[in-house]
Amino acid sequence: MTTQQTLLRDAMQSLNMTRDVFAERLAIKRRTLDTWLLPENSNEFRAMPSVVEKFIQEILQQDARNQKYTQSAHTDLASRMSYNGKPQLISVEQFNRESVEELLAIAETMEPIARRQKVTRVLEGAVLGNLFFEASTRTRVSFGTAFCRLGGSVCDTTGFTFSSMAKGESIYDTSRVMSGYVDAMVVRHPDKGSVAEFADATNIPVINGGDGPGEHPSQALLDLYTIRKEFARLDKQIDGAHIALVGDLKYGRTVHSLIKLLSLFRGIKFTLVAPTALEMPAGILDLVASRGHTIVQSQSLRSGLQDVDVLYATRIQKERFSGEEIEGYSTDLQVNLEMLDSACNPDTFVMHPLPRDSRAGANDLSTDLNRDPRLAIFRQTDNGIPVRMAIFAVLLGVENQIQASLRDATWKSPTHIGPYDAIFHRLQNG
Numbered sequence: 332m333t334t335q336q337t338l339l340r341d342a343m344q345s346l347n348m349t350r351d352v353f354a355e356r357l358a359i360k361r362r363t364l365d366t367w368l369l370p371e372n373s374n375e376f377r378a379m380p381s382v383v384e385k386f387i388q389e390i391l392q393q394d395a396r397n398q399k400y401t402q403s404a405h406t407d408l409a410s411r412m413s414y415n416g417k418p419q420l421i422s423v424e425q426f427n428r429e430s431v432e433e434l435l436a437i438a439e440t441m442e443p444i445a446r447r448q449k450v451t452r453v454l455e456g457a458v459l460g461n462l463f464f465e466a467s468t469r470t471r472v473s474f475g476t477a478f479c480r481l482g483g484s485v486c487d488t489t490g491f492t493f494s495s496m497a498k499g500e501s502i503y504d505t506s507r508v509m510s511g512y513v514d515a516m517v518v519r520h521p522d523k524g525s526v527a528e529f530a531d532a533t534n535i536p537v538i539n540g541g542d543g544p545g546e547h548p549s550q551a552l553l554d555l556y557t558i559r560k561e562f563a564r565l566d567k568q569i570d571g572a573h574i575a576l577v578g579d580l581k582y583g584r585t586v587h588s589l590i591k592l593l594s595l596f597r598g599i600k601f602t603l604v605a606p607t608a609l610e611m612p613a614g615i616l617d618l619v620a621s622r623g624h625t626i627v628q629s630q631s632l633r634s635g636l637q638d639v640d641v642l643y644a645t646r647i648q649k650e651r652f653s654g655e656e657i658e659g660y661s662t663d664l665q666v667n668l669e670m671l672d673s674a675c676n677p678d679t680f681v682m683h684p685l686p687r688d689s690r691a692g693a694n695d696l697s698t699d700l701n702r703d704p705r706l707a708i709f710r711q712t713d714n715g716i717p718v719r720m721a722i723f724a725v726l727l728g729v730e731n732q733i734q735a736s737l738r739d740a741t742w743k744s745p746t747h748i749g750p751y752d753a754i755f756h757r758l759q760n761g
């Protein structure tokens with residue numbers, strides 16, 4: 332038969348509690364616990380009441396349930412979306428529909444923090460290395476602020492010129508060195524496949540912030556999150572939706588990742604509008620078609636958009652051209668107010684990964700939609716924060732600690748972030 336002493340010792344060990352903490356949990360004095368823990372033949376020994384023994388059994392059962400939940404919730408998602416068995420995010424191909432929906436549900440729990448209503452410190456002490464070897468504003472800053480809002484700190488390097496890569500250092504060496512300094516890395520690099528090389532050289536979480544014309548998985552996740560949120564407002568579903576991707580579909584990494592991620596859903600109609608020289612790569616079209624979606628390709632924006640739910644415009648990626656002649660969009664490929672009014676239905680909304688090229692002749696997404704609530708681009712950029720927080724939380728295994736860690740924010744912030752923000756922008760979460 333198990334003695335009272337063994338029972339108590341085993342319980343404290345299994346709960347990972349000291350005598351003080353255990354006594355507090357049982358709401359008894361530490362001295363009382365000490366007497367229960369003495370050998371039975373000792374003069375000071377006291378028998379523990381049976382009701383306390385029952386209470387300890389309950390605590391142990393509850394703890395076992397919690398551990399099971401934490402382990403399955405954590406190892407499940409981080410391992411199901413792992414890259415070569417590591418908690419890294421290199422491609423959207425790491426997701427299936429279930430895991431992507433789980434990640435977006437975690438992003439929702441970050442909303443009060445992103446909206447500056449709550450604060451958390453779950454990543455206190457952790458350091459992010461932001462390595463950007465290509466131009467960036469929103470991806471670099473939003474990854475950085477997402478990490479800070481989880482309680483961590485950020486170190487940045489920008490451009491090749493000021494990094495040791497300018498001295499001929501390899502990706503392997505850079506990645507291994509950084510791993511000794513930081514707890515996670517976000518990397519943007521002009522070569523397709525380069526961020527995977529960073530990931531192979533380390534065991535810490537690496538996130539692809541854009542590898543040349545390859546992929547941009549965090550952008551696709553925040554785009555999907557935006558589409559889902561806008562659809563909820565309009566009472567629409569992603570399954571069966573009609574989504575138009577417009578512009579540079581050849582070099583635009585955001586649309587490569589987005590169409591692959593959307594193809595995890597069912598029965599989507601994709602209208603792909605691009606100049607002939609900038610069409611979506613055949614390999615991606617094959618993957619999407621093999622999942623049973625409808626693809627319509629066109630060089631004109633005016634036709635076939637009457638029932639489109641989302642119009643996703645992109646910038647011409649001139650910096651990636653290898654001999655293509657295109658300078659900017661022709662005016663008939665420009666998404667603007669007149670085009671939206673004449674070719675689409677009234678609840679079609681417009682997205683763009685940004686930056687949009689606002690220089691004359693570029694004919695990128697027009698600024699004449701700036702006051703129009705159908706323009707979702709800044710709601711989209713705002714969504715980058717909760718989504719990138721969710722990515723970090725999952726890869727660093729703290730997503731189950733968020734809820735219990737929340738405290739009220741102490742500073743004041745505006746109810747509408749931008750001067751033209753439509754009223755519904757902030758309505759959903761108060």
Ligand code: NCD
Nearest residue numbers: 470541547585646684685686
């Ligand atoms: C894009 C990128 O860098 O891929 N922007 C972004 O990260 N939001 C799109 C672009 O540069 O046109």
